[in-house]
């Protein structure tokens with residue numbers, strides 16, 4: 001073994017981190033597929049794996065949707081953010097439930113209506129929402 005190879009070790013933690021970022025990148029590289037039903041819902045184990053790739057999102061107790069919440073600066077900023085999310089969703093042809101309460105608290109729920117559960121589309125859009133949030137330095 002050459003000298004160089006002797007010192008190129010990675011800890012399991014950074015290996016997991018780099019794998020997660022590669023897999024998260026793969027979600028960002030995908031487009032949501034048209035969905036009119038006829039595909040299986042993601043299983044709890046698949047959901048748990050996908051959740052690792054979309055930090056900030058939580059799954060509901062019945063494994064039927066994922067949610068992310070944050071507080072906007074004010075009402076107008078919240079509405080601007082909701083409209084930006086609407087454009088993102090329209091571009092993907094996959095649409096979240098958008099909630100605005102107490103004038104600036106936003107909650108985004110993602111689920112695939114056609115199968116009344118979660119599909120990869122939900123995680124693709126969640127990853128793209130995370131990328132948008134990061135670019136806006138909102139969260």
Ligand SMILES: C[C@H](O)[C@H](O)[C@H]1CNC2=NC(N)=NC(=O)C2=N1
Nearest residue numbers: 034035093094095111112113114
């Ligand atoms: C053909 C197109 O893919 C479907 O009508 C889309 C539109 N947006 C959608 N959004 C969500 N969240 N779930 C769906 O099943 C869905 N279906």
